[in-house]
Amino acid sequence: MTTPATASTRVRPFHRSPEHAYPMIVRGEGVWLWDDQGRRYLDAASGALVSNLGHGRADIAEVAARQARELDFVHGSQFTSPALHELAERLVPFAPPGHWRFFATSGGSEATESAIKLVRQVQVERGQGQRDIIVTRSRSYHGASLGGLAASGMGARKALYAPLLREEAFAKVPPPDPTADAHHDARALEALFDRVGAERIAAVMLEPVIGAAAPGLAPSAGTYEALRALCDHHGVLLVFDEVMSGLGRTGRNFALEHWGAVPDAIIVGKGLGAGYAPLGGVLVGEELVAAIAQGSGSFVHGFTYAGHPVSAAVGAKVLHVLVEEDLVAAAASAGERLQRELRAMAAMHPEVHDVRGFGLLIGLILGAPGEARPLRRPGYAGAVNRAALAAGLSVYPGGGGEPDGRGDHLLIGPPFSITTTESDELVERLDRALADARCHLATFDG
Numbered sequence: 001m002t003t004p005a006t007a008s009t010r011v012r013p014f015h016r017s018p019e020h021a022y023p024m025i026v027r028g029e030g031v032w033l034w035d036d037q038g039r040r041y042l043d044a045a046s047g048a049l050v051s052n053l054g055h056g057r058a059d060i061a062e063v064a065a066r067q068a069r070e071l072d073f074v075h076g077s078q079f080t081s082p083a084l085h086e087l088a089e090r091l092v093p094f095a096p097p098g099h100w101r102f103f104a105t106s107g108g109s110e111a112t113e114s115a116i117k118l119v120r121q122v123q124v125e126r127g128q129g130q131r132d133i134i135v136t137r138s139r140s141y142h143g144a145s146l147g148g149l150a151a152s153g154m155g156a157r158k159a160l161y162a163p164l165l166r167e168e169a170f171a172k173v174p175p176p177d178p179t180a181d182a183h184h185d186a187r188a189l190e191a192l193f194d195r196v197g198a199e200r201i202a203a204v205m206l207e208p209v210i211g212a213a214a215p216g217l218a219p220s221a222g223t224y225e226a227l228r229a230l231c232d233h234h235g236v237l238l239v240f241d242e243v244m245s246g247l248g249r250t251g252r253n254f255a256l257e258h259w260g261a262v263p264d265a266i267i268v269g270k271g272l273g274a275g276y277a278p279l280g281g282v283l284v285g286e287e288l289v290a291a292i293a294q295g296s297g298s299f300v301h302g303f304t305y306a307g308h309p310v311s312a313a314v315g316a317k318v319l320h321v322l323v324e325e326d327l328v329a330a331a332a333s334a335g336e337r338l339q340r341e342l343r344a345m346a347a348m349h350p351e352v353h354d355v356r357g358f359g360l361l362i363g364l365i366l367g368a369p370g371e372a373r374p375l376r377r378p379g380y381a382g383a384v385n386r387a388a389l390a391a392g393l394s395v396y397p398g399g400g401g402e403p404d405g406r407g408d409h410l411l412i413g414p415p416f417s418i419t420t421t422e423s424d425e426l427v428e429r430l431d432r433a434l435a436d437a438r439c440h441l442a443t444f445d446g
């Protein structure tokens with residue numbers, strides 16, 4: 001009989017950095033993670049803004065186990081399941097008012113791919129086959145798959161794969177300017193429509209509040225209403241990618257509720273499975289469903305594991321918990337407090353240029369160009385991340401969010417269940433990590 005491999009054997013997974021010694025996390029509870037050495041980490045990024053309900057919830061684990069015992073799998077080309085129906089029944093009332101249907105996937109990138117293919121097929125079904133361009137932002141992240149990556153505006157994640165990406169299918173508008181008036185973004189989009197030809201455009205796909213590419217960045221009030229009107233005028237579909245910002249993360253059920261525009265489709269992921277199962281999908285407006293139902297009759301797309309009963313049961317339970325425990329309101333108030341405390345802390349760190357965000361989707365912008373102390377060292381966020389891990393804190397580092405493609409940042413987004421004591425501990429550990437990383441910066445700058 002063979003014994004399972006352990007961390008000490010030579011058989012290892014292929015990690016992102018194959019030779020890096022990743023901490024071996026063996027347990028999670030609430031905002032805390034424990035490694036096999038007994039060290040405790042405060043998960044200030046909920047993984048990658050995934051574990052919205054916190055770690056280690058037995059009630060969700062039990063739902064998953066029960067579902068696996070009852071019905072493990074059916075393929076979506078032949079069957080459906082009660083778990084998938086229950087997920088849709090809970091998700092639709094959680095979404096903005098509208099006639100939605102839910103198309104399930106196993107994560108955010110699959111969901112983005114699905115939305116890209118959906119808008120293309122809908123336009124073809126409507127006799128608009130010439131519409132072969134999707135407009136996205138030059139600062140955005142929509143997924144690691146080749147379609148999602150081509151749609152994204154995040155140089156560092158794309159450069160290596162540029163020859164494989166069909167870039168011309170994704171026309172890019174500049175990132176939003178929160179200091180500009182409501183029509184600034186709409187004017188930029190209108191200029192792009194004119195340049196590309198509005199009749200060529202199938203859809204505009206945006207993160208209402210930007211996540212990994214420029215954390216917490218969003219346009220001013222009224223902008224999305226203006227975009228909606230522009231899209232309607234030109235027969236262009238509007239899609240919001242709420243993989244990161246959705247499911248309560250910004251203190252509203254969906255980030256789009258901070259504005260007054262409802263899109264034709266909403267992409268979800270991350271917080272829907274909340275880390276307990278791989279799950280994502282697209283809320284699709286009934287008009288889009290009708291275009292396919294009354295046209296060719298089927299969406300030419302699907303993933304084998306889409307609508308997996310265990311993931312669906314977990315998603316339905318996550319929605320139940322979000323509502324029962326009033327966790328979206330908790331995210332709003334915890335976010336307000338944490339942002340206030342982070343701003344107070346940032347005042348003591350001249351390299352923190354800005355703290356911005358919505359609810360518990362918070363960006364710490366490190367020394368943007370033009371400031372008194374610009375950081376010219378890409379990778380500074382990585383140095384803060386290492387110092388944070390040493391201080392028992394997990395954050396989400398990134399870069400390239402500034403309009404010129406420079407800049408370093410941290411994404412902070414703890415579970416919604418974070419207590420005030422834990423929130424203070426997060427700020428205190430981050431304060432220490434920034435101070436430690438500043439010593440490295442001094443070394444860099446000689």
Ligand SMILES: Cc1ncc(COP(=O)(O)O)c(C=O)c1O
Nearest residue numbers: 107108109141142143211243244
């Ligand atoms: C806005 C957005 N869309 C799509 C994705 C891709 O999701 P996943 O990594 O789950 O495939 C992400 C992931 O960070 C995201 O933030």
